[in-house]
Amino acid sequence: MRCQLRKIQLVVSNYKGVWMLVGDCISVKEVTKSYGRTTALKGLSFSIPCGKKFALLGPNGAGKSTTLKILAGLLIPDSGQVYVDGHVPTSAEAKRLLGYLPEDAAPYLTLSVRENLEYVGSLRGIGSVSDKTDRLLDLLSLREHEKDKVSKLSRGNRQKLSIALAIIHEPKVVLLDEPLNYLDIPTQEIVNSLFSRLGATFLVSTHMMSIAERLTDNVIVISRGHLVWEGTMESLKHLGDPSESIESIVSRLMTVA
Amino acid sequence: MLVGLTLLLAYAVLMGSFSGSSIQYLSYLAVGFIVMFLLVMIPFGGIAIMKSDMDYLFTLPLKRWELAFSMYVIQFLATGVAFVFTFGYVLPYMTGNLLEKVTITLDMALIAMLITGFGVVAYSMGTRSKAFLAFIASLWAASPVFGFNYSFTSVFFGQIAIGSILAISVTIPLTVVALRQLESIELGFTKVSIRASSDIYKNQIDYGHHTPIGSIYLYNLTQLNLTSRLNMGLSTSSRSSRVSLRKLLIPMAVIAAIYAATARNFGNFDEANTVVIIASVYISIFIPTLFSQSVLSYERAWLAFTSMPVYVYWRNVAFSKFIQIEITILPFVLASAYLHFNGVAQAINTIPLFALSIPSVTVIVMYLAGVLVMDQVKDTGTISTQFSLKQMLIMLPVGLMLLVAAVSVISLLASIISAAALLSIMSGIILRKDTWTGLVYKLTEHGYV
Numbered sequence: 001m002r003c004q005l006r007k008i009q010l011v012v013s014n015y016k017g018v019w020m021l022v023g024d025c026i027s028v029k030e031v032t033k034s035y036g037r038t039t040a041l042k043g044l045s046f047s048i049p050c051g052k053k054f055a056l057l058g059p060n061g062a063g064k065s066t067t068l069k070i071l072a073g074l075l076i077p078d079s080g081q082v083y084v085d086g087h088v089p090t091s092a093e094a095k096r097l098l099g100y101l102p103e104d105a106a107p108y109l110t111l112s113v114r115e116n117l118e119y120v121g122s123l124r125g126i127g128s129v130s131d132k133t134d135r136l137l138d139l140l141s142l143r144e145h146e147k148d149k150v151s152k153l154s155r156g157n158r159q160k161l162s163i164a165l166a167i168i169h170e171p172k173v174v175l176l177d178e179p180l181n182y183l184d185i186p187t188q189e190i191v192n193s194l195f196s197r198l199g200a201t202f203l204v205s206t207h208m209m210s211i212a213e214r215l216t217d218n219v220i221v222i223s224r225g226h227l228v229w230e231g232t233m234e235s236l237k238h239l240g241d242p243s244e245s246i247e248s249i250v251s252r253l254m255t256v257a
Numbered sequence: 258m259l260v261g262l263t264l265l266l267a268y269a270v271l272m273g274s275f276s277g278s279s280i281q282y283l284s285y286l287a288v289g290f291i292v293m294f295l296l297v298m299i300p301f302g303g304i305a306i307m308k309s310d311m312d313y314l315f316t317l318p319l320k321r322w323e324l325a326f327s328m329y330v331i332q333f334l335a336t337g338v339a340f341v342f343t344f345g346y347v348l349p350y351m352t353g354n355l356l357e358k359v360t361i362t363l364d365m366a367l368i369a370m371l372i373t374g375f376g377v378v379a380y381s382m383g384t385r386s387k388a389f390l391a392f393i394a395s396l397w398a399a400s401p402v403f404g405f406n407y408s409f410t411s412v413f414f415g416q417i418a419i420g421s422i423l424a425i426s427v428t429i430p431l432t433v434v435a436l437r438q439l440e441s442i443e444l445g446f447t448k449v450s451i452r453a454s455s456d457i458y459k460n461q462i463d464y465g466h467h468t469p470i471g472s473i474y475l476y477n478l479t480q481l482n483l484t485s486r487l488n489m490g491l492s493t494s495s496r497s498s499r500v501s502l503r504k505l506l507i508p509m510a511v512i513a514a515i516y517a518a519t520a521r522n523f524g525n526f527d528e529a530n531t532v533v534i535i536a537s538v539y540i541s542i543f544i545p546t547l548f549s550q551s552v553l554s555y556e557r558a559w560l561a562f563t564s565m566p567v568y569v570y571w572r573n574v575a576f577s578k579f580i581q582i583e584i585t586i587l588p589f590v591l592a593s594a595y596l597h598f599n600g601v602a603q604a605i606n607t608i609p610l611f612a613l614s615i616p617s618v619t620v621i622v623m624y625l626a627g628v629l630v631m632d633q634v635k636d637t638g639t640i641s642t643q644f645s646l647k648q649m650l651i652m653l654p655v656g657l658m659l660l661v662a663a664v665s666v667i668s669l670l671a672s673i674i675s676a677a678a679l680l681s682i683m684s685g686i687i688l689r690k691d692t693w694t695g696l697v698y699k700l701t702e703h704g705y706v
Contacts, residue, residue: 035702069701069706072559072563073562073563074558074559074562074563074697074698074701074706075698075701075702076698090566090567090694091566092565092566095563095564095565095566098563099563100559100563101559102559102706104635105559105706106557106635106636107557107560108555108557108560109555109634109635110480110482110499110555111458111462112457112458112461114461115458115461115462115464118463118464118465119464119472119476120560120564121464121465122464122465122467122468122469122471122472123469123472123473123560123561123564123565123570124469124564124565125468125469125565129464129465129466130465130466133465147457147458147459147461148456148457149456149457149458151636152456165560166559
C-alpha cells in the first residue's frame, strides 16, 4: 500500500474573528538553490497558512521567481524541504492544488483563446471544461477574442488569458508573479475580485507595493536568497515613521539585508 | 563560434571525402541541396535580428547604412552555417587542377551569398511574388539536371567557366540590392508566414470533452507547429503557423506519388535506385529536422508541467509525435511497397527506414533539442536569443540519418537492424521517468517557462 506522508503544521489563526486551527498550505524550510556558481536561495524558510494572502517582495535577483518555480515543481531545491498543502510540489496531488502564473506568461501560441482554456482545463482533468471556459471568457471580457490566435492578441488580453489559465481549475494554492502587469485599471479590479472569490492561499511576487497592498494582507521580504522580514501589511507600515512611505520602509529593509 | 564553424567545415570536408565517387549522384545531391535552400529561404527566410536589436540598436543615433553591412554578415552566417554542409558533397569532384578547385570553392561561397541575397530581397515581397521567385530561382538552379547549362549550378556538371560567370553576375547585383534593402527595410514588424494570416482560427478544436491524455494526442495529431529557428534554411524568424495534419497529408501524398512514378518510369535498375536513395536521404533529413524542434519551442512549462507529472506528459507527447510522423510518412511507405511490387525490388529496404527509423529519430531529436536547451518561442517575429554553436549539435542526428538512409537502401537487413536500434533508443528515452523530469529542471534553470 502506497502511503503518502503528509506534513501538517498546526498554527492558530484568526479568520473573521474566529480562532481556528489550520495547516500550512505553503511551507518552505531551509531551502537552498544555486545556478552554477550563483546562489539564488540561501536557507530560505517561511510558511503560509491556508487561505492567507502573502506578497513576496525583494530586489532584483533576490530569489523570488526561483522560489515560485520551486513551489510550482518546475525546479528542485539543492537542499531543504518544500510542501504545498503537505505534498511535495512535484507530486500529482500538489499539481492538482496549485495554480501558477509566471511573469510575462505566454500561453500556447498556436491555439486560440478558447482552445487554450479548454486544452489546459482538459490537461488538468477538470469537469465541465466548456462551462468554466465560458465563465472565464465572460468574466475577463475575452468573449470577443475567443477564436483569436494568441500570437495576435494584445499584451493585456494575453495577460488576462494567462490569469484565466492559471486559475481555471480553481486551485487551492495560487502562485503569481507580477500578475497585474499590462492590465488596465478596470481589469485589475476585475482580476482582484476574481482572486478574492477563489478563497485560495496566495503568494504574489511583485515589485510594486501598491499591487502587494491590493492583493495581499501579509508580506514576506527576501533579499539575496534569504528571509529578511515577515509580517502583516499593517505591521510593515508601523516599522517606519508615520510620514515614511511603505516603499521607503521596504527599500530600507532590503538594503539592510 | 568561428572556431566551431571551422571544425564544422573540417567535418564536412572529411565526410565529403569519404562520401563516395559517384560524380553524377553527388551532382544531383548538391543541386538538390541548393534548390532546397532556395525553396526554404525565399518564402520563409526572415531577417536575422533580435528583439534587443529592434528595441535598442535601431534606436541609437546610427544611420542604418552603417549597420547594413553588419546585418548582412549576420544574415550570411545564419544562412551559411548550414550551407557549409554542402561543401562536403562538392569536394569529391575537385579532381581538376588547382585553379578549378579554387574556382569551385569560390562558387560555393558565391552561391551561399546568392541564397542569402534572395532571402533578404524576398523578405518584404508579397506572398505570390515570393512563391514566384522561389519557383523561378529553384527551377533555374535545377536546370543543369535537365541539360540546360546556363545556370550558376552548372559548375557541378563540369561547366565551371559558365557556372562561375553566371554566379558572379547574379550574386554581385543581388548582394547590392540586399544591402540597400537592409538599409531601408521596415523592421517594426516581421512577416512570419508565407501568406498573410488571419487573426482567428476558423477551425476550432474542441478539447473540452477529452481526458488529459486524450487532449495531448488530439493536440499533436491534429496539428503540426512549424519549427522555429534551426530549420533547414536556418531561417531566423520564429513563426507560429499551425498546419493541419490532414492537410499536410495531401502534399505528402503528391510527393510520394511523384517519387513512385519517377522511380517506376526509370527503365534501368541503377537510375530507379538513385531516385529511391535521393528520396530516402531527403526525407531522412527533412522530417526529423522540421518536425521535431518546434515541440519544445512552443511548449509551455507553466501550463503543461504543472498539470500532471512531467514524465506522464512528455511520454505521451513523445509517443504522439511518433504517431504523427507515422501518419505523415505513410504515403512514402505505401509508395515504397508499390515500387517493390512493380519492378524496383530494392524499394522494400526503405520501409523500415520510413516506418520506424525516421519517426524514432524525430523523437530522439526532439529530446536532444531539450538537452541543448533550444529557444522557447514566446513571441513570433524575431529570434529570442543569440546564436549558440551548441545548438548546432542538433544537426548531428541528421548527419547520422544520412548514414542510416544510405545503409538502409543498400540492405534490408541493415535497414531492419538500424530501425530496431533507433526504436530501442527512442523507447529508452520515452519510458525512462528521470529523462523527462531532469530535462524539465534543466530547461527551467535556463529560463524556460
